[in-house]
Amino acid sequence: MRKTSLGVHNFVLGGVRVTSLFLSSMATRANALKSAIADFWNAEPCGTRYLSQSFDFDAHAAERYRLEPYIADFAQFSSSAGLRVLEIGVGMGADYSRWLQAGARATGIDLSSESLSRAAERCQRMGLQADLRQADAENLPFADDAFDIVYSYGVMHHSPDTARCIAEAWRVLKPGGSARIMLYHHPSLTGLMLWLRYGIRRRQSVRRCVYERLESPGTKTFTRNEVLALMSKFDNVRVRQVYSPGDLLIHRPSVRFQGRPYQLLWTLFPRGIIRRLGKSLGLFLLITGKKPHCSTQ
Numbered sequence: 001m002r003k004t005s006l007g008v009h010n011f012v013l014g015g016v017r018v019t020s021l022f023l024s025s026m027a028t029r030a031n032a033l034k035s036a037i038a039d040f041w042n043a044e045p046c047g048t049r050y051l052s053q054s055f056d057f058d059a060h061a062a063e064r065y066r067l068e069p070y071i072a073d074f075a076q077f078s079s080s081a082g083l084r085v086l087e088i089g090v091g092m093g094a095d096y097s098r099w100l101q102a103g104a105r106a107t108g109i110d111l112s113s114e115s116l117s118r119a120a121e122r123c124q125r126m127g128l129q130a131d132l133r134q135a136d137a138e139n140l141p142f143a144d145d146a147f148d149i150v151y152s153y154g155v156m157h158h159s160p161d162t163a164r165c166i167a168e169a170w171r172v173l174k175p176g177g178s179a180r181i182m183l184y185h186h187p188s189l190t191g192l193m194l195w196l197r198y199g200i201r202r203r204q205s206v207r208r209c210v211y212e213r214l215e216s217p218g219t220k221t222f223t224r225n226e227v228l229a230l231m232s233k234f235d236n237v238r239v240r241q242v243y244s245p246g247d248l249l250i251h252r253p254s255v256r257f258q259g260r261p262y263q264l265l266w267t268l269f270p271r272g273i274i275r276r277l278g279k280s281l282g283l284f285l286l287i288t289g290k291k292p293h294c295s296t297q
């Protein structure tokens with residue numbers, strides 16, 4: 001018996017290498033989860049719930065930046081002219097179009113073909129030349145050291161191997177390049193509300209409840225310390241915590257939350273008090289870091 005670099009025991013049973021069986025079943029599960037994630041976002045590209053008409057891109061962008069006013073400051077679109085930008089997980093392409101408008105040489109990827117076609121349609125209507133590709137954040141089809149900025153807003157926590165997404169972002173960044181990544185935080189008001197609604201009676205943890213119930217299947221959340229560990233190869237890592245629209249129930253409720261009790265909750269929700277008391281319970285972590293100029297792989 002031999003221990004592999006992954007710490008998995010490698011031995012032969014009836015002529016079959018058990019390590020490879022174990023790893024291939026893990027890979028099969030991750031691939032099945034990834035297809036379920038793509039199916040989810042194909043059925044409801046991110047942000048479509050804000051819209052009464054599914055191709056009203058102006059309404060989508062207006063609502064997005066009203067509900068999440070911190071995006072512009074975090075992304076810094078306006079200082080990207082002439083830079084090579086990679087956006088991972090473009091969704092309906094609101095932010096992606098802003099990189100192009102600002103004069104960046106921006107490439108966008110997503111796992112979901114439906115999201116990509118909406119993003120392409122948005123760019124075409126705005127007269128912008130898009131470079132959009134279907135690709136996986138865990139295996140980016142780009143050379144090392146190719147981009148000045150890698151931006152990913154609310155994406156990597158949906159992918160089965162978030163650490164691998166971050167390692168890929170690091171790989172494709174030029175030395176000195178900037179990563180801007182939003183990940184979901186644990187604990188959060190959104191997580192706690194889901195847990196109160198679904199988790200308690202099933203005796204699930206808050207994280208398990210988020211994993212099963214928040215958007216696509218398998219969504220993960222991270223503490224600040226976990227984020228710092230994920231970003232350990234980056235310099236100047238900064239993490240800012242903000243409320244998501246869901247933390248304050250200021251977004252339009254999804255189809256799951258349309259009944260009378262939810263209407264009452266949305267009306268009576270004590271937003272003012274929560275804004276003051278729950279400052280450490282925001283769902284969104286806005287993370288920035290730089291790839292060092294001299295780095296070892």
Ligand SMILES: C[S@@+](CC[C@H](N)C(=O)[O-])C[C@H]1O[C@@H](n2cnc3c(N)ncnc32)[C@H](O)[C@@H]1O
Binds near residue numbers: 037091111
């Ligand atoms: C919550 S949406 C965010 C989209 C966009 N960034 C926004 O803020 O509107 C998550 C997006 O991530 C994409 N996604 C999830 N896992 C991915 C992966 N492994 N590679 C590429 N895209 C992925 C989904 O298809 C979906 O469009």
